[in-house]
Amino acid sequence: MPEVTAEGLERWLRRFADVVHDHAAELTELDSAIGDADHGSNMDRGMRAVVGALDDGAAGAADAMLKKAGMTLVSTVGGASGPLYGTFFLRVGGGLAGGQAVDAATLGRALRAGLEGVVARGKAEPGDKTMVDALVPALDAYDAAVAGGAGIAEALSAAADAAEEGCAATIPLVARKGRASYLGPRSAGHQDPGATSTALLLRSAADSLP
Amino acid sequence: MKKLINDPADVVREALLGMQAAHGDRLRVDHSNRVVFRADVPRRGKVGLVSGGGSGHEPMHGGFVGPGMLDAACAGEVFTSPVPDQMLAATLGVDGGAGVLHIVKNYTGDVMNFEMAAELAAENGVEVVSVVTDDDVAVQDSLYTAGRRGVGVTVLLEKIAGAAAEEGRPLSEVADLARRVDEQGRSMGMALTSCTVPAAGRPTFELGENEIEVGIGIHGEPGRERRPLAPAREVAAMLVEPVLADLPAADGAPVIAFLNGMGGTPLIELYIMYSEVQQLLEKAGVPVARSLVGNYITSLEMAGCSVTLLRADDELVRLWDAPVNTPGLRWGI
Numbered sequence: 001m002p003e004v005t006a007e008g009l010e011r012w013l014r015r016f017a018d019v020v021h022d023h024a025a026e027l028t029e030l031d032s033a034i035g036d037a038d039h040g041s042n043m044d045r046g047m048r049a050v051v052g053a054l055d056d057g058a059a060g061a062a063d064a065m066l067k068k069a070g071m072t073l074v075s076t077v078g079g080a081s082g083p084l085y086g087t088f089f090l091r092v093g094g095g096l097a098g099g100q101a102v103d104a105a106t107l108g109r110a111l112r113a114g115l116e117g118v119v120a121r122g123k124a125e126p127g128d129k130t131m132v133d134a135l136v137p138a139l140d141a142y143d144a145a146v147a148g149g150a151g152i153a154e155a156l157s158a159a160a161d162a163a164e165e166g167c168a169a170t171i172p173l174v175a176r177k178g179r180a181s182y183l184g185p186r187s188a189g190h191q192d193p194g195a196t197s198t199a200l201l202l203r204s205a206a207d208s209l210p
Numbered sequence: 211m212k213k214l215i216n217d218p219a220d221v222v223r224e225a226l227l228g229m230q231a232a233h234g235d236r237l238r239v240d241h242s243n244r245v246v247f248r249a250d251v252p253r254r255g256k257v258g259l260v261s262g263g264g265s266g267h268e269p270m271h272g273g274f275v276g277p278g279m280l281d282a283a284c285a286g287e288v289f290t291s292p293v294p295d296q297m298l299a300a301t302l303g304v305d306g307g308a309g310v311l312h313i314v315k316n317y318t319g320d321v322m323n324f325e326m327a328a329e330l331a332a333e334n335g336v337e338v339v340s341v342v343t344d345d346d347v348a349v350q351d352s353l354y355t356a357g358r359r360g361v362g363v364t365v366l367l368e369k370i371a372g373a374a375a376e377e378g379r380p381l382s383e384v385a386d387l388a389r390r391v392d393e394q395g396r397s398m399g400m401a402l403t404s405c406t407v408p409a410a411g412r413p414t415f416e417l418g419e420n421e422i423e424v425g426i427g428i429h430g431e432p433g434r435e436r437r438p439l440a441p442a443r444e445v446a447a448m449l450v451e452p453v454l455a456d457l458p459a460a461d462g463a464p465v466i467a468f469l470n471g472m473g474g475t476p477l478i479e480l481y482i483m484y485s486e487v488q489q490l491l492e493k494a495g496v497p498v499a500r501s502l503v504g505n506y507i508t509s510l511e512m513a514g515c516s517v518t519l520l521r522a523d524d525e526l527v528r529l530w531d532a533p534v535n536t537p538g539l540r541w542g543i
Contacts, residue, residue: 034431038410
């Protein structure tokens with residue numbers, strides 16, 4: 001039965017960095033509609049720094065590597081995305097304590113710890129038009145797939161699909177958190193940039209894990 | 211995009227090099243952490259004042275570092291909150307044993323990063339109190355939103371709290387005073403044009419030749435509503451009326467009136483606007499104790515302005531008048 005290893009998680013981080021780089025202009029474009037036009041450039045800067053940290057040292061154990069990625073994002077991204085994505089990876093790393101190869105259920109618990117960190121830091125709930133709107137359905141789909149006997153790859157694929165649906169479902173929502181909330185009803189009709197980068201995060205996981 | 215820059219990625223770094231070159235006699239720039247320090251910090255026994263935020267709002271905040279105002283300011287990327295590492299370096303650098311006040315504008319990213327920095331500072335044994343400004347009446351304040359934005363009142367607060375800290379008052383008093391300034395101040399802004407974030411390369415929003423955006427923030431984020439262009443006296447009313455409606459009532463109490471340019475509007479237009487604002491205040495029976503007109507909390511090259519009114523008692527006026535010597539604000543020295 002395939003398990004997630006440190007090498008796999010490193011592939012995920014590198015893959016996400018590439019995808020964020022390719023979509024940086026699109027993320028910034030989405031952000032300029034309802035925010036302040038910096039989400040793509042900020043995430044790109046942060047994930048490049050994460051790749052730099054991966055290049056600098058041996059990947060190390062899975063938990064240490066994800067915590068390092070989280071700290072790097074907190075220290076380089078700024079804005080709301082830095083603390084939110086940083087906290088996500090810090091908590092996922094914490095959920096993989098021990099650094100051994102992990103099975104589907106352990107990965108699911110670690111990802112959920114990441115979600116809980118994001119919710120605690122950002123105080124956003126589903127429906128607020130934030131990254132939580134992509135993350136919650138993704139992890140629900142992941143858990144449902146695992147409960148149904150799916151392996152990691154299949155569960156992550158379901159999670160990525162659900163994240164993309166959740167992301168698209170942010171379009172009609174009125175933002176209640178972040179700078180988009182200042183627009184009130186005018187924020188409806190635009191896809192949330194944070195939910196979009198989160199969907200890219202889950203798709204990157206599905207493409208590179210286990 | 212037509213800007214006097216070298217590379218969009220180097221904008222903040224190179225601007226800080228210029229600040230150091232221009233004001234090196236009284237400021238010290240920590241380039242690795244992107245923090246502008248007063249040259250003479252830490253000062254033993256004085257409460258340290260740290261603020262910061264995205265770059266692109268100059269002179270705020272780096273231009274308000276100096277005697278009588280801030281001890282340090284963190285410069286984030288353009289329109290992006292600084293990171294906790296910067297705020298921690300600033301906090302440790304200014305702590306003279308009396309604790310540090312963090313002045314934070316109510317934007318999600320700023321609040322979260324300063325929150326993380328305050329936790330880190332506490333682990334380093336430095337007492338930190340945070341005051342969040344939220345004076346923008348364009349935004350509804352409710353339990354279900356991020357709350358009102360912190361804008362113009364931040365400048366007035368940094369001046370007044372800076373004067374109190376300079377007098378040697380303890381952290382709790384400086385923080386209480388800062389909160390009082392935030393509670394008694396309200397702002398509203400408008401734009402004639404968008405700005406262009408260097409990394410994005412094109413205007414954040416498009417406005418027609420005869421359109422204005424009312425209720426903007428300071429990041430090129432679109433405002434509350436779009437309206438047809440109108441004469442200055444009507445625009446002044448669009449700003450002053452909602453501010454007065456929300457300003458804490460105090461019969462006959464004066465205000466400090468702040469007419470701020472967003473960066474791309476010439477002073478001649480700001481003075482026309484200020485004249486209209488003053489007349490509206492007179493009509494409303496609100497005396498003006500002090501006034502400030504100019505570009506102080508800007509949004510890159512956005513054309514437009516904002517009005518901030520602060521209900522001021524004798525103490526606030528006295529602290530407002532106290533000497534200040536910074537690149538962006540200087541009097542009484």
